[in-house]
Amino acid sequence: MSDTPVDTSKRTWLIASTCAGAAGAAFTAVPFVSSFQPSERARAAGAPVEVDISAVKPGEKITVEWRGKPVWIIRRTPEMLATLKQTDPLVADPNSERKAYPTPDYAKNEGRSRKPDIFVAVGICTHLGCSPTDKLQPGPQPSLPDDWQGGFLCPCHGSTFDLAGRVFKNKPAPDNLEIPPYEFLSDTRLIIGQDEKNKA
Numbered sequence: 001m002s003d004t005p006v007d008t009s010k011r012t013w014l015i016a017s018t019c020a021g022a023a024g025a026a027f028t029a030v031p032f033v034s035s036f037q038p039s040e041r042a043r044a045a046g047a048p049v050e051v052d053i054s055a056v057k058p059g060e061k062i063t064v065e066w067r068g069k070p071v072w073i074i075r076r077t078p079e080m081l082a083t084l085k086q087t088d089p090l091v092a093d094p095n096s097e098r099k100a101y102p103t104p105d106y107a108k109n110e111g112r113s114r115k116p117d118i119f120v121a122v123g124i125c126t127h128l129g130c131s132p133t134d135k136l137q138p139g140p141q142p143s144l145p146d147d148w149q150g151g152f153l154c155p156c157h158g159s160t161f162d163l164a165g166r167v168f169k170n171k172p173a174p175d176n177l178e179i180p181p182y183e184f185l186s187d188t189r190l191i192i193g194q195d196e197k198n199k200a
């Protein structure tokens with residue numbers, strides 16, 4: 001056996017990329033906006049990542065990398081936010097009380113976010129680490145219930161999440177999507193990996 005330490009963050013990303021590539025390549029619900037990437041040195045150190053969200057339009061999502069993980073940032077529309085009331089009784093942990101991926105206090109609300117419209121979450125399924133696919137449009141579609149309100153589908157084993165990253169009941173994934181520490185530096189700039197309790 002090798003004594004080389006295993007970099008678990010890289011392994012997670014590889015698993016996520018592989019799953020998404022195998023089963024999710026056909027789905028692109030919203031434009032993908034290219035985003036700021038940290039330097040190699042900052043990435044290696046797990047440093048917080050600053051992101052300019054000024055170009056993200058309502059309904060759009062961007063992905064940035066933090067500590068080897070994809071972090072989603074979505075500007076939710078009023079219509080998207082309205083779906084959360086309807087999914088409340090259908091999700092396994094509506095108030096984010098489970099502790100495996102503790103939700104920061106400022107995101108313990110229905111939208112799981114600091115500001116209702118801006119949703120920030122780690123885009124890795126809490127089952128076995130695949131990266132869920134965007135299924136942001138409501139309505140009937142393959143692999144989803146006919147009354148689908150919009151959210152995310154993990155193609156690996158069929159877990160589904162609402163537009164606040166809350167896992168639906170009776171799915172393989174045991175927990176809601178992780179909310180990373182983050183803060184607003186201004187109305188248009190976010191920092192991922194840093195908040196009141198986690199300062200660099």
Ligand code: FES
Nearest residue numbers: 125127128154157
């Ligand atoms: S890894 Fe997502 S459902 Fe299994």
